[in-house]
Amino acid sequence: MTGSRAAHPGPRRHRATRPLVRRLLVALRPTPRAALGAVAALGAGILVAAGLAAGSYAFLNSQAVVTSAATIKSGNLGLTVRYGAGAAGSSTTIPSTAWGAMLPGDVVGQQFTLASTGTAGSTLTARLSASSAWDIRIASGTCPAGQLGGAPLSTAAATAGTIAGGATSTFCVQAALPAAAGAAVSGTTADFSIVIDSTQVPS
Numbered sequence: 383m384t385g386s387r388a389a390h391p392g393p394r395r396h397r398a399t400r401p402l403v404r405r406l407l408v409a410l411r412p413t414p415r416a417a418l419g420a421v422a423a424l425g426a427g428i429l430v431a432a433g434l435a436a437g438s439y440a441f442l443n444s445q446a447v448v449t450s451a452a453t454i455k456s457g458n459l460g461l462t463v464r465y466g467a468g469a470a471g472s473s474t475t476i477p478s479t480a481w482g483a484m485l486p487g488d489v490v491g492q493q494f495t496l497a498s499t500g501t502a503g504s505t506l507t508a509r510l511s512a513s514s515a516w517d518i519r520i521a522s523g524t525c526p527a528g529q530l531g532g533a534p535l536s537t538a539a540a541t542a543g544t545i546a547g548g549a550t551s552t553f554c555v556q557a558a559l560p561a562a563a564g565a566a567v568s569g570t571t572a573d574f575s576i577v578i579d580s581t582q583v584p585s
Contacts, residue, residue: 457502458500459498459500459504462497463494463495463496465492476494476555480492481557484516486559487558488559489528489529489556490557491555491557492555495552496551497549497550497551498547498548498580502583503583504545504547504581504582505544505581506542506545507540508540508576509537509540510535511537511574512537512574513536514572515559516557517534517557517559517560519534519535519555519556520542521553521554522551522552522553523553524552524554529558
């Protein structure tokens with residue numbers, strides 16, 4: 383035939399699927415913006431970051447920060463002791479005249495003031511720094527006319543009450559010369575020291 387071109391269909395080209403697969407992979411590959419989103423998610427928490435790493439980066443995420451308007455401050459614990467009109471401090475001395483000329487069976491009490499200088503309440507214990515031939519007792523409150531109840535103090539700590547943070551409390555310390563004291567203590571003198579410890583009361 384003239385004037386016309388025979389239609390010889392050439393080999394039909396099939397579009398390869400490889401470029402499509404490649405484009406799909408490119409679409410799933412994190413872009414720089416998606417990578418920034420992943421970093422921000424890590425800052426928000428490990429659980430959020432793990433969830434984004436396992437799935438799509440298309441999920442939105444947000445973060446909120448809670449701050450305190452005031453600085454957190456711990457409480458403290460402190461004690462001072464004062465006798466009479468003396469100054470308050472970590473120790474005080476009761477004059478020896480308060481215990482002078484005691485006879486077997488005598489009981490003499492003296493009052494002192496204990497103050498909590500801290501913010502925390504505490505339980506109190508009392509003990510003697512060394513053993514004594516006299517019976518020494520301590521209790522909160524004013525001194526009674528008779529002998530304080532309970533066992534006399536020893537070098538082992540014994541419960542002595544409680545005190546609230548910032549509070550002031552009156553205490554009584556009594557010295558008693560036992561009625562059964564032997565003649566060996568006649569005319570002798572003895573010093574004693576009471577150690578008062580405070581331990582924070584759990585809130």
